[in-house]
Amino acid sequence: MKILVAVKRVIDYNVQIRVKEDGSGVVTDNVKMSTNPPDDNAIEEAVKIKESGKATEIIAVTVGEEKAQETVRKALAVGADRGIHVKVDGTIEPLAVSKILKKIVEKENPDLVFMGKQAIDDDCNQTGQMLAAHLNWPQATFASKIEVNDKSLQVTREVDEGLETIEVNTPAIVTCDLRLNEPRYASLPNIMKAKKKPIEQINASDLGVDTNPRIEHIKIEEPPKRKAGIKVASVEELVQKLKNEAKVI
Amino acid sequence: MSVLLIAEHNNKEVKPFTLNAITAAAQIDQDLHVLLIGSKADDVAKSLSEVPLVKKVLHIDHEIYENYIAENYTAAILKHADKYSHIICSANTFGKNLMPRVAALLDISQVSDIIKVISPDTFLRPIYAGNAFATVKSNDEKKCVTIRPTSFEAAETTGGSAEIEKIDAADQTENTKFINREEIKSDRPELGTARIVISGGRGLQSGENFKLITDVADKLNAAIGASRAAVDAGYITNEHQVGQTGKVVVPDLYIAVGISGAIQHLAGMKESKVIVAINKDGEAPIFSVADYGLEADLFEALPQFLEELNKLNTIQK
Numbered sequence: 001m002k003i004l005v006a007v008k009r010v011i012d013y014n015v016q017i018r019v020k021e022d023g024s025g026v027v028t029d030n031v032k033m034s035t036n037p038p039d040d041n042a043i044e045e046a047v048k049i050k051e052s053g054k055a056t057e058i059i060a061v062t063v064g065e066e067k068a069q070e071t072v073r074k075a076l077a078v079g080a081d082r083g084i085h086v087k088v089d090g091t092i093e094p095l096a097v098s099k100i101l102k103k104i105v106e107k108e109n110p111d112l113v114f115m116g117k118q119a120i121d122d123d124c125n126q127t128g129q130m131l132a133a134h135l136n137w138p139q140a141t142f143a144s145k146i147e148v149n150d151k152s153l154q155v156t157r158e159v160d161e162g163l164e165t166i167e168v169n170t171p172a173i174v175t176c177d178l179r180l181n182e183p184r185y186a187s188l189p190n191i192m193k194a195k196k197k198p199i200e201q202i203n204a205s206d207l208g209v210d211t212n213p214r215i216e217h218i219k220i221e222e223p224p225k226r227k228a229g230i231k232v233a234s235v236e237e238l239v240q241k242l243k244n245e246a247k248v249i
Numbered sequence: 250m251s252v253l254l255i256a257e258h259n260n261k262e263v264k265p266f267t268l269n270a271i272t273a274a275a276q277i278d279q280d281l282h283v284l285l286i287g288s289k290a291d292d293v294a295k296s297l298s299e300v301p302l303v304k305k306v307l308h309i310d311h312e313i314y315e316n317y318i319a320e321n322y323t324a325a326i327l328k329h330a331d332k333y334s335h336i337i338c339s340a341n342t343f344g345k346n347l348m349p350r351v352a353a354l355l356d357i358s359q360v361s362d363i364i365k366v367i368s369p370d371t372f373l374r375p376i377y378a379g380n381a382f383a384t385v386k387s388n389d390e391k392k393c394v395t396i397r398p399t400s401f402e403a404a405e406t407t408g409g410s411a412e413i414e415k416i417d418a419a420d421q422t423e424n425t426k427f428i429n430r431e432e433i434k435s436d437r438p439e440l441g442t443a444r445i446v447i448s449g450g451r452g453l454q455s456g457e458n459f460k461l462i463t464d465v466a467d468k469l470n471a472a473i474g475a476s477r478a479a480v481d482a483g484y485i486t487n488e489h490q491v492g493q494t495g496k497v498v499v500p501d502l503y504i505a506v507g508i509s510g511a512i513q514h515l516a517g518m519k520e521s522k523v524i525v526a527i528n529k530d531g532e533a534p535i536f537s538v539a540d541y542g543l544e545a546d547l548f549e550a551l552p553q554f555l556e557e558l559n560k561l562n563t564i565q566k
Binding site: 026128139141158163166169220229234248 | 320323341342345346347350352353354356361371375376377378379380383384385387388389425426429431432433441445469477481487488493494496512513522523524525531536538539540542543544553554557564565
């Protein structure tokens with residue numbers, strides 16, 4: 001079994017986002033970038049499946065600018081076998097990413113495609129479902145547990161009401177929740193070894209996919225600021241404030 | 250052209266967030282049709298037809314829709330999509346799972362999780378965990394939009410009398426099977442719609458200690474939330490998680506107890522009307538969004554809080 005894992009490079013989850021003054025976007029210069037957190041879970045799950053003997057190869061793929069390769073390199077350092085970097089500059093929407101990934105799937109013929117359920121930059125939560133649609137494959141989204149069977153997966157999904165379990169035949173797409181597993185850190189020897197693993201570079205334009213954005217970003221602004229609050233000295237004061245000032249209890 | 254809203258329900262009742270999505274959909278275009286895909290869901294069709302903002306209910310009833318499978322829903326929606334300018338649903342786990350599959354097959358770049366309708370093609374949506382707001386214009390001819398339910402009021406549910414049109418089922422997928430759903434039944438208000446939410450974090454130190462939270466929740470008729478750290482640690486189950494990848498809540502009162510206030514948690518609660526933070530670390534980032542901060546040990550503060558609440562003559566429900 002072959003597993004393709006899609007990873008995205010995003011602003012690190014610990015960075016306080018700053019909006020550009022001209023309203024054109026957020027500041028990315030000299031800002032720490034990392035792999036989208038649930039994409040780390042996707043890689044980890046693939047590596048665990050391979051370690052259990054149920055998968056033979058893991059391919060990490062990313063779509064983005066030159067530096068996006070770093071996320072593939074990181075995936076290689078924790079256990080992916082080889083990488084693919086589809087190079088494209090500028091804004092790229094989930095719809096276009098899903099079309100590019102479809103081309104990669106057609107080329108590589110994986111049995112499973114894993115990725116994070118949502119990227120923490122645009123918060124779209126679309127790419128996995130869109131790829132499943134293009135391929136006419138089943139989708140198991142928001143996975144917190146995956147059981148690999150012979151020709152199917154049993155996936156536990158985190159839904160608003162609790163947990164839902166579905167069975168999907170392979171080939172299938174799984175989008176991963178942060179609770180799926182605990183991503184490992186790359187050891188230094190593995191980081192060194194990863195430098196020798198191959199990353200194939202493909203230009204998005206060679207795949208025949210239209211990557212022009214369909215959505216115009218008219219303005220990016222700071223959200224309204226909350227007015228500064230106060231510290232109360234005691235529980236009694238807190239309850240009195242809630243009752244008499246805020247009038248919420 | 251009209252707008253088509255996909256209803257979420259359990260074959261007996263409409264789920265509350267569908268009513269918030271109806272309000273947003275009607276702001277896009279008043280000729281609002283609701284698509285109900287279910288099994289033996291006549292009661293749901295009737296209640297949707299009584300929502301005054303709804304002009305027509307399209308009802309597909311077939312046993313293959315007893316459980317919600319995105320692949321089956323998508324096939325049903327695509328059969329009717331061409332008559333509509335917008336396809337809309339709520340941005341909860343139901344709509345997040347479903348809408349991108351529909352959008353991709355219509356070759357539409359979806360607009361996710363909108364918090365404001367500016368015009369039929371322009372919307373406001375949060376990005377970067379709500380640390381920036383983007384005004385976006387969709388240039389696709391047809392649009393797929395998901396609605397952040399807590400940003401819109403719930404629609405009125407009585408007084409309407411929309412026509413109910415029965416329509417045929419679509420093909421069923423062979424590749425996805427529903428196995429089961431573990432729903433935790435509770436008499437408490439739902440997290441997404443509660444007027445008061447009290448949430449616990451890693452500071453609670455154990456699942457047993459969440460009793461301190463539930464005691465206060467019972468007194469205030471509040472829903473119970475949690476930080477990701479508390480859910481990850483196994484103190485409480487996942488449906489309580491508030492945050493960027495959990496639920497977004499906008500209650501009148503949000504009480505964060507033993508929660509440090511990571512960016513990801515703030516994304517799920519910082520639009521609440523009044524925020525209280527109880528934390529023994531005075532430097533915790535949660536205090537930066539709190540209207541009332543109490544720097545205290547929660548194990549002392551929570552029992553005292555309950556005691557003080559018990560002294561009040563009345564508590565708003």
